[in-house]
Amino acid sequence: MNRLPLVRHASIDIDGVEVHYRESVPDRADAPILLLLHGFPTASHQFARLIDALGADHRLIAPDYPGFGQTTAPAGFTYSFDRLADIVEGFVDRLGLQRFAMYLFDFGAPVGLRLAERRPELVTGLVVQNGNAYTDGLSDAARGFIALAPEQAGAEGQIRDLLTLEGTRFQYETGAQQPERLSPDNWTLDQHYLDLPGRKEAQVALAFDYKSNEERYDGWQAWLRKHTPPTLIVWGTGDPFFTEAGARAYLRDLPEAELHLFDAGHFALETHLGEIAPLIAEFMERQR
Structure with a gap:
């Protein structure tokens, strides 16, 4: 049988x-x-099976952002993508990580690309999955959704509708052509964390801040052209938010990138781990 890795769970201030x-x-x-940067509305637990699959041969590290999973932030913490990137940058420095690839999924893309802009010397490559x-x-x-603004009537209500169990399950199931591969534990656990005190307020703040990411797309694309990191793109084409065109767009700035499309939804790793994990393993071996 395949070797299973030892997996550590810890917290750091x-x-x-x-x-x-x-x-x-x-x-x-x-x-x-490989630094694993999770998306919304999940946390590092989304990578548990990937860590089991690849962790014996690779060091996979997955933090929970403030407002997600098991991470706890003090009262008054400002929830923005800049602040999430600040915390991840501090996390990387505290762990002494000097050279690593990044897995960018959903929210992980704007968090990781902010870190890449700040600290390009750290980044050996990118795995982009619906990011x-x-x-x-x-x-x-x-x-x-991105256009919603706090002063707009009904805007916060639209965001909060997505923070319900129905909204969370929708994100997993939409576009997934093999829904029997989706464990209901995923959206159940995500919703548990979303329902904790203060978590929905954090997500509303991040939703309103999401437009700050679109405003930085040109800069991130320029960074990709300048630094040309080795890149593996794995993408679920049934994603209701981030379409196949977004995967192919990376090739304009990274023509040498490796692109693989899957008949999957937003959470492609949940239904296609068996196909995606070997691609990541091969990609990481080339990063030695």
């Missing part, structure tokens, strides 16, 4: 935020590192 994370302890001390950085990849639904 970053500027008053108790950042929970999980990481594999690989067999080799020189194993390449958008191009206006091409925004569906009509995504564009409408």
